[in-house]
Amino acid sequence: MSTELSYSFSFLETATEVLRAVAHPHRLLIIDMLHQQKSLNVTEIYEKLGIEQAVASHHLRILKDRGVVQVKRDGKNSNYSLTSEEYAKILTILNQVVQE
Numbered sequence: 001m002s003t004e005l006s007y008s009f010s011f012l013e014t015a016t017e018v019l020r021a022v023a024h025p026h027r028l029l030i031i032d033m034l035h036q037q038k039s040l041n042v043t044e045i046y047e048k049l050g051i052e053q054a055v056a057s058h059h060l061r062i063l064k065d066r067g068v069v070q071v072k073r074d075g076k077n078s079n080y081s082l083t084s085e086e087y088a089k090i091l092t093i094l095n096q097v098v099q100e
Contacts, residue, residue, distance in 0.1 A: 021066035026051065027059050028091060030080075034069065035088035039081045 007015075022028060026049055033040060033048060040048075046056035060080055063069040068087055071078045082088070 018066050018068065021062050021068055022087070022090060024059065024062075026055070027063055028094075030056075030059060030063065031068065031082065031087050032091055034080060034082045035085060039072075039079045041077045041079050045080070 022031060029049060030045060033045065037044075042053060042056055042060060045060070046053045049056060060069060060071075064071060064080075067083055069080050070083050071080050073079075
């Protein structure tokens with residue numbers, strides 16, 4: 001009996017990299033904040049999270065490198081937004097399957 005794979009190995013490798021990118025409490029919170037606010041700059045993000053600017057920038061860089069967020073320059077400000085609102089579903093799914 002032969003079983004066909006539902007997903008290609010290449011897709012699963014890419015999906016794993018995205019999951020690694022979002023697999024941090026601060027990064028999940030950033031995804032949730034960007035889903036709610038649509039666009040925030042790094043100052044707004046680090047102030048809301050109560051972390052240092054360098055830490056917020058580090059997390060944003062990881063999310064940007066994996067294509068989860070995009071950045072648009074507006075003068076001296078860099079405004080971050082989700083590349084797809086679908087990323088917010090990760091939190092919805094986790095909320096359904098993880099018991100506190």
